[in-house]
Amino acid sequence: MPSFRTLLKGLSALKGLSATALLVVPLGACAPDGGTGVQSQKLAAISSRGKLICGVEGTLPGFSYVEPDGSYSGLDVDVCKAVSAAVLGDSSKVEYRNLNSSERFAALASGEVDLLSRNTTNTLSRDAAGGNGLSFAPTTFYDGQGVMVPMASGITTLKDLAGKPICVESGTTTELNLADRMREQTIPYMPLKFQTSDQTYAAYLGGRCVAVTSDRSQLAGKRTSFPNPDQHTLLPVVLSKEPLSPATVNADPVWADAVRWTLHALMQAEEWGLTKATIDARLAEARADSNLADLRRFLGIEGDFGKQLGLPADFTVRAIRAVGNYGEIFDRNVGPGSKLKLERGLNRQWQDGGLIYAPPFR
């Protein structure tokens, strides 16, 4: 019975809670703490399972998309691969779960996925323990909300949308920002909400809505899969700040730190010019030269950064070997080397005037 199934989806949060509570008790007792007192139920569970379960969008070109051969690709997917490489030493040991925006938080809270890497905006109420109770990793894409319209419509501002239907995905910050901006400018409008992005864009392409609103990167990504991409344009207006960040649950700070510093490592690698191609040469160089202290610590030759995080000593090397540095990930999936052709913009390194900034590895 379909209505029963949809209700069950909502209940999975409840079911999962008791299931994880039963599972983690015995696992927590034998967590490999490496002698530093670092204990994480999640890390222990991932190691014993031998794979990382990663929640992704799955239908968004450039971020997470299923290729014709069934493999996943995209910026969000590369985050999963980097974390899997850091924890398990193999970037292919990832099980992807496609989640729509309404399912994602319940899936994470119930333990159905270990990591949510699904163009999710970092906000107060999602971070707070009294709200969704997530723990956000560093932002992997600084975005803003935009509006896409057919070029032939002649619409150029929000005011032109007065009284017209606008397609939006339900359960997103997009939905709330749209309500706020329209209320500020007292523009009456009609939101048409759909459960998945596929339904949302199908209704837009079907001509039911005169506009569709979402993160600008998502609009650009989806546009590449339209029958006539050049007949649709993004309005110049930016409705909000959308820092898209991977997330884990609040309840396991050790696991959150492991994810956080794996991402910082990818960003630090770009700052120092370590790439997928050169990482092994630089590793050999650092091994031979004990004066390269910063690099030796970063690569796990000296010190115990990995151990402090509950990760292998060379977790940074493994992650970079698997997916390259942050800049490489960006270029390959959404930058000039991809169909989306997005500018780096705010997503440049801090020395170049962007917001990508890894704290010191020390």
Next chain:
Amino acid sequence: MATPWWRNRQAFPWLMQALVGLVVLLLIAFLVGNLVRNLTAAGLLLSWHWLGQPAGFDIGESVLPFGAELPYWRGLLAGLANTLRAVIFGLIGATVLGTLAGMASFSSNGLLRRLVRLYVEVVRNLPLLLQLFFWYFVVFLSLPNGTDALQLPGVVLAKSGLYLAGLQNGLQWGGPQLVNGVWQAPLRMSVEFAALLTGLVVFSGAYIAEVVRGGLASVPRGQWEAAASLGLGWLASLRHVVIPQALRVIVPGLNSEYISLAKNSSLAVAVGYADLYSVAETTLNQTGRAVEVVILLLSAYLVLDLLISAAMKGINQLVQIRER
């Protein structure tokens, strides 16, 4: 000689009942305790104060007025009203369609009989979700828009909805008008609602047709012949002799079809209609209160279905044979 206690015919059954009752109580206590313990551990203990906070989202189409500044409970109420609107119109439509189709299976016209058979078999054997997608994305979204819309005097059918003439502000008669590229009319129905209603009516109509056919078939052939020998025509026999007897079989069957229809209305979310489930899903996301929202949802659909059952029970008593 005293009988041992396990052969005591008064005490033993009571003891067994008490034992089973105790086990059931313990099981419930364990489940509730487990729920509360885990929710507390996850910091998700039930709380309801969020219901009074401003929702912050809008609802596109609503019977009750709603805006982003109103609290969540008003949003959920607006969703419930939208659900009731779909269920009530759905029940009426499905009953009319199902009754006509059920009666047509006894028609002397062979083409009509076969058409009804085709309708019932095709519709019953396809998932409702697919049918809703078909009605929405294939049928209704293919309608022309703006000035190209299908226009009859007082009626406009466009991609954005169905617009009807009616009385507006004061007692002025007004027809649909195109204002700034958007149709306006005193009475309007969005295509999302139209797609949902069409889907529900067509789907439940097929099941109700079978219930009606079964009811009519349960009346012995002799009753038709007896009515005919009294000089009653086809329609009069049906109305005064056959239907009163068939209703006793039909009404209990209808009850479960009506309940299914009410539950199936929650698929509205797939075609963008803001029903209770759709609003609850948005609420669940914005507040993170999964357990509370699901409890509210379950209770709402349970109460709705129990009310339908109670009403049908009343109707069932009306159609029973009364011995004189």
